[in-house]
Amino acid sequence: xxxxxxxxxxxxxxxxxxxxxxxxxxxxxxxxxxxxxxxxxxxxxxxxxxxxxxxxxxxxxxxxxxxxxxxxxxxxxxxxxxxxxxxxxxxxxxxxxxxxxxxxxxxxxxxxxxxxxxxxxxxxxxxxxxxxxxxxxxxxxxxxxxxxxxxxxxxxxxxxxxxxxxxxxxxxxxxxxxxxxxxxxxxxxxxxxxxxxxxxxxxxxxxxxxxxxxxxxxxxxxxxxxxxxxxxxxxxxxxxxxxxxxxxxxxxxxxxxxxxxxxxxxxxxxxxxxxxxxxxxxxxxxxxxxxxxxxxxxxxxxxxxxxxxxxxxxxxxxxxxxxxxxxxxxxxxxxxxxxxxxxxxxxxxxxxxxxxxxxxxxxxxxxxxxxxxxxxxxxxxxxxxxxxxxxxxxxxxxxxxxxxxxxxxxxxxxxxxxxxxxxxxxxxxxxxxxxxxxxxxxxx
Amino acid sequence: xxxxxxxxxxxxxxxxxxxxxxxxxxxxxxxxxxxxxxxxxxxxxxxxxxxxxxxxxxxxxxxxxxxxxxxxxxxxxxxxxxxxxxxxxxxxxxxxxxxxxxxxxxxxxxxxxxxxxxxxxxxxxxxxxxxxxxxxxxxxxxxxxxxxxxxxxxxxxxxxxxxxxxxxxxxxxxxxxxxxxxxxxxxxxxxxxxxxxxxxxxxxxxxxxxxxxxxxxxxxxxxxxxxxxxxxxxxxxxxxxxxxxxxxxxxxxxxxxxxxxxxxxxxxxxxxxxxxxxxxxxxxxxxxxxxxx
Numbered sequence: 001x002x003x004x005x006x007x008x009x010x011x012x013x014x015x016x017x018x019x020x021x022x023x024x025x026x027x028x029x030x031x032x033x034x035x036x037x038x039x040x041x042x043x044x045x046x047x048x049x050x051x052x053x054x055x056x057x058x059x060x061x062x063x064x065x066x067x068x069x070x071x072x073x074x075x076x077x078x079x080x081x082x083x084x085x086x087x088x089x090x091x092x093x094x095x096x097x098x099x100x101x102x103x104x105x106x107x108x109x110x111x112x113x114x115x116x117x118x119x120x121x122x123x124x125x126x127x128x129x130x131x132x133x134x135x136x137x138x139x140x141x142x143x144x145x146x147x148x149x150x151x152x153x154x155x156x157x158x159x160x161x162x163x164x165x166x167x168x169x170x171x172x173x174x175x176x177x178x179x180x181x182x183x184x185x186x187x188x189x190x191x192x193x194x195x196x197x198x199x200x201x202x203x204x205x206x207x208x209x210x211x212x213x214x215x216x217x218x219x220x221x222x223x224x225x226x227x228x229x230x231x232x233x234x235x236x237x238x239x240x241x242x243x244x245x246x247x248x249x250x251x252x253x254x255x256x257x258x259x260x261x262x263x264x265x266x267x268x269x270x271x272x273x274x275x276x277x278x279x280x281x282x283x284x285x286x287x288x289x290x291x292x293x294x295x296x297x298x299x300x301x302x303x304x305x306x307x308x309x310x311x312x313x314x315x316x317x318x319x320x321x322x323x324x325x326x327x328x329x330x331x332x333x334x335x336x337x338x339x340x341x342x343x344x345x346x347x348x349x350x351x352x353x354x355x356x357x358x359x360x361x362x363x364x365x366x367x368x369x370x371x372x373x374x375x376x377x378x379x380x381x382x383x384x385x386x387x388x389x390x391x392x393x394x395x396x397x398x399x400x401x402x403x404x405x406x407x408x409x410x411x412x413x414x415x416x417x418x419x420x421x422x423x424x425x426x427x428x429x430x431x432x433x434x435x436x437x438x439x440x441x442x443x444x
Numbered sequence: 445x446x447x448x449x450x451x452x453x454x455x456x457x458x459x460x461x462x463x464x465x466x467x468x469x470x471x472x473x474x475x476x477x478x479x480x481x482x483x484x485x486x487x488x489x490x491x492x493x494x495x496x497x498x499x500x501x502x503x504x505x506x507x508x509x510x511x512x513x514x515x516x517x518x519x520x521x522x523x524x525x526x527x528x529x530x531x532x533x534x535x536x537x538x539x540x541x542x543x544x545x546x547x548x549x550x551x552x553x554x555x556x557x558x559x560x561x562x563x564x565x566x567x568x569x570x571x572x573x574x575x576x577x578x579x580x581x582x583x584x585x586x587x588x589x590x591x592x593x594x595x596x597x598x599x600x601x602x603x604x605x606x607x608x609x610x611x612x613x614x615x616x617x618x619x620x621x622x623x624x625x626x627x628x629x630x631x632x633x634x635x636x637x638x639x640x641x642x643x644x645x646x647x648x649x650x651x652x653x654x655x656x657x658x659x660x661x662x663x664x665x666x667x668x669x670x671x672x673x674x675x676x677x678x679x680x681x682x683x684x685x686x687x688x689x690x691x692x693x694x695x696x697x698x699x700x701x702x703x704x705x706x707x708x709x710x711x712x713x714x715x716x717x718x719x720x721x722x723x724x725x726x727x728x729x730x731x732x733x734x735x736x737x
Contacts, residue, residue: 087698094486112487112701119488209682265572267593267682410485410701422683443500443702 045345046078050096050106052089052328056081062365069361070352077345097121102333104346107159110328110406111413113147117155123332125154128347135354138371142401146326156329157350158370160362162403163388164216164289164323166205167296171303172284176200180305181285183320183394187252187310191259197284198260205261206283208269209425212417216323217287217309218253219420222404224309225249226317231407234441241441242434248314250423250430257424267425293366296384306387308397322397325406326370368392415440473714480708485701497708506684507709510692511716513599517688518667518720520603521610525663526656529611533618534644547619551612558609562676565605566592569677592677598686605673610666614659621655622648653732660724668717689713 049067053059056067067079082103084092090109096102097116108116116122129136129144136144139157147156166181173180178196181189194204208214225245233239256262263269263277271288278286279299285307286292296304311319330353336346352358354371362369363377366385379386391397405413415437422428428436480497482490501507536547553561568575569591577588591601625648633647649656671690674680680687680695687695690713697706 091486091698097487112485115485115487210679212679212681263572265570265593268566268570268572268678410699414695414700418683421681425682427683427685440700443705 044076044078045341046080047105047342047345047349048080048082048103049349050089050093050103051081051083052086052107052109054083054085056083062362062367065361065365066353066358069357070349073352074345074348077348079349100335102335104336104342105330105332105349108156108329108331109410110146110326110402111408111410113156113329113331114149116331117149117153121334122155123334123337125157125332125350126152128157128350129154131347132351132354135351135371138354138356138359138373140372142399143326143370146402146406147329147331156331157354158326158328159330160327161368161370162289162323162325162327163368163392164403165220165391166217166307166309167278167286167288167292167384167387168305168307169278169281169284169300169303170305171300172197172202172281176202176284181307181310183308183391183397185307185310187255187312190261190310191255193284194256194259194261203263203277203283204285205256206274206277206286207262207266207421207424208271208274209267209421210269211271212414212421214271214274214287215417215420216289216403219404219416220309220321220323221249221252221312222246223321223400224312224317224319225315227404228400229317231404235407237442240434241437242431245315245317246434247430249312250419250433252310252312253420253423254426254430257426262424266421290366290368290385290388293382293384293388297366297382300384302383304384304387306384306391308391308394318398320397322392322394322399323403324368324392324399325402328406409444412437412441412444476707476714477711479704480711482704482707484703486703490704493704497705498712500705501708501712506687506692507712509685510687510689510709513602513686514668514688514690514713514716516599517603517606517670518664520600521606521667522660522663524603524607525610525614526660528607529614529659530618530656532611532615533622536615536619537622547612547616549612551616553609553611554613556609558670558672559676561605561609562673565601565673566677569601569605592686593682595685598678599688602670602674602677602686602688603667605677606667606670609673610663614662617659617662618652618655621652624655625651653728657725657728660728661721664720664724665717668713668720689716 051060051063057064067081071077071079083089086109089107090112093102093106093108093116094112097119100121102121113122129139143158143161144154146158148154168180170180173193176197177200178193181193197204225248230239230243230245234241263274263283266274269277274283274286275288275292275295277283279295308322330350332346332350336342354369356371356373356375359369359371359373360375360377363375363379363385366382368388379389405416408416419428419433419437422436423430423433479490481492481494483493483496484490532550536543536550540546556564567573571577571588571590571593574588574591576591580586580588590597592598629647629651630643633643638646669690670688671694674686674688674691678686680691684692684695689709693706693709693713696702696709700706
């Protein structure tokens with residue numbers, strides 16, 4: 001009864017805002033009954049998988065292929081997918097958590113997963129890692145630590161590796177008569193590149209502020225000013241985002257904006273328009289990640305390169321920072337632990353998902369898996385993906401424990417994105433941008 | 445018929461409607477108000493924080509920007525729609541050639557989903573890829589104007605798009621009101637020697653009072669809940685400078701996961717729109733009273 005009341009309460013609140021704003025998000029559910037109660041279709045055990053995309057086969061084809069391979073290998077288990085667009089999915093998971101109807105396994109935003117864990121609705125996967133030591137070994141420590149609470153509970157496991165940075169088009173740089181960036185290219189050198197590209201009418205860095213989250217390459221830069229050495233103090237209220245190091249960094253972003261690094265319609269462009277500018281050869285660089293490798297293989301081919309972003313001579317922190325971290329985690333509903341049959345099926349699925357076979361499927365689909373298996377895959381026909389793999393193999397470059405935004409709450413995360421774009425566009429001064437993040441952090 | 449006239453039976457027949465109204469309107473509004481006094485991430489239990497969200501709201505720069513933008517949209521859309529739709533209805537009420545075709549054409553934007561309207565207008569208003577600036581550039585009149593994405597013109601553009609979308613729908617409501625004015629009264633005014641302007645001012649408008657009120661309420665409530673157009677044109681950005689109350693409420697609730705604060709924004713929007721409606725009714729009552737005396 002309490003759960004029903006909670007669900008009604010949560011639905012009521014959604015309905016309240018829906019009375020003012022209708023048609024806010026699209027939802028595309030594949031057929032599923034959706035609860036965690038034991039389900040058997042004939043002799044098959046059915047496990048439910050909540051995903052952050054409406055159509056897994058089209059939008060996350062690698063995951064779709066892994067699921068199909070798993071079902072082939074385990075004919076007595078069926079994976080039933082419940083897909084929704086990201087925002088709708090996250091909100092639905094919150095509602096489902098309130099009513100005890102979470103899918104068995106589900107993708108969850110990194111900023112929300114710790115809250116779900118605190119509310120006690122997630123299964124501790126430490127037991128899974130003990131049961132499957134091969135998986136435990138295949139997942140590097142920073143991958144596991146990203147979804148582990150301070151009391152040691154493993155509340156999630158990485159969905160994939162999150163590799164982000166700047167794509168660049170060698171042909172466009174050649175057209176502008178300048179060298180493309182490489183590991184170690186400094187901020188001052190980047191500014192010179194920006195000016196040279198602008199002089200030739202080329203957009204230096206494709207960005208789309210309408211999708212505020214699309215600032216991946218610029219998040220990496222934060223770590224070059226010691227983000228993870230400061231963030232715990234900031235989150236504890238002992239320090240601030242508005243500190244001399246971050247101020248230097250935000251001034252650099254502001255400097256790029258003033259130098260004309262971004263498209264003139266950046267404010268009204270989406271991430272997808274920015275991608276179109278890059279793939280059509282209008283832009284020299286594009287802030288994105290490994291997930292775009294497949295598209296870039298087809299559109300730019302051998303001319304595409306991948307860069308970790310500029311280094312900064314006025315920082316004493318490590319500059320050789322790459323970004324290969326855990327993406328948002330897969331979580332498992334705590335209710336799964338109450339049903340041995342279901343638990344076995346879920347464990348088998350996770351063991352397969354983090355297997356060498358699944359890793360091979362990932363590499364073949366231009367996705368870096370969360371695991372570190374050595375896999376033979378022919379990358380010659382995938383130049384963009386090969387560029388990422390090459391960047392990852394760069395000697396001396398290492399990744400932090402997480403992407404900087406993924407250790408923040410949703411609200412602070414949103415303000416960080418807003419502040420970065422605000423600084424790029426000149427809407428905020430660097431100091432104002434940082435003060436805004438502090439202000440939201442104080443509200444948490 | 446006797447059965448129908450019994451109060452008890454009337455109440456019984458009203459029950460289904462009342463239940464729907466209660467469940468989908470009253471309870472959600474009451475709950476939104478309740479949640480506005482809490483800190484809630486959508487997970488676990490909401491924590492009562494008293495008036496903290498409202499104190500934060502008054503100190504929140506973005507709230508004032510959203511309120512200012514909503515006010516700009518409201519004033520422009522209200523003036524344009526109240527007058528524009530009435531003029532269109534008057535024209536459609538004349539026996540002009542091609543009247544039906546014109547009526548269909550004017551009404552057509554109202555049948556397009558607001559989200560599509562937003563997408564459509566991006567291709568007209570976008571500073572870089574939009575049609576208007578392309579024409580300005582091709583005529584050699586400069587690089588164009590920041591119709592959307594800037595601080596000044598974005599709410600004006602939103603109001604214009606909303607005007608374009610709603611004009612035909614509201615003109616149709618006005619037209620229905622015009623059709624209900626008895627012909628005899630207009631004829632009597634004509635016999636008494638009233639000019640076209642006097643007929644409009646002393647006969648048509650007073651007899652359209654209830655229709656005008658309906659349209660006014662629709663415009664007030666409509667402008668306070670414009671969501672999709674803003675979402676498509678600018679998504680409230682860049683950096684919240686084009687947020688309206690409702691897009692900011694959505695952003696705080698669902699993007700930032702601050703359900704309590706989002707509900708305080710929704711509640712504030714609700715009460716502001718109530719106040720605007722009350723002011724409108726107060727002014728029109730005063731006007732009627734003066735006319736009567």
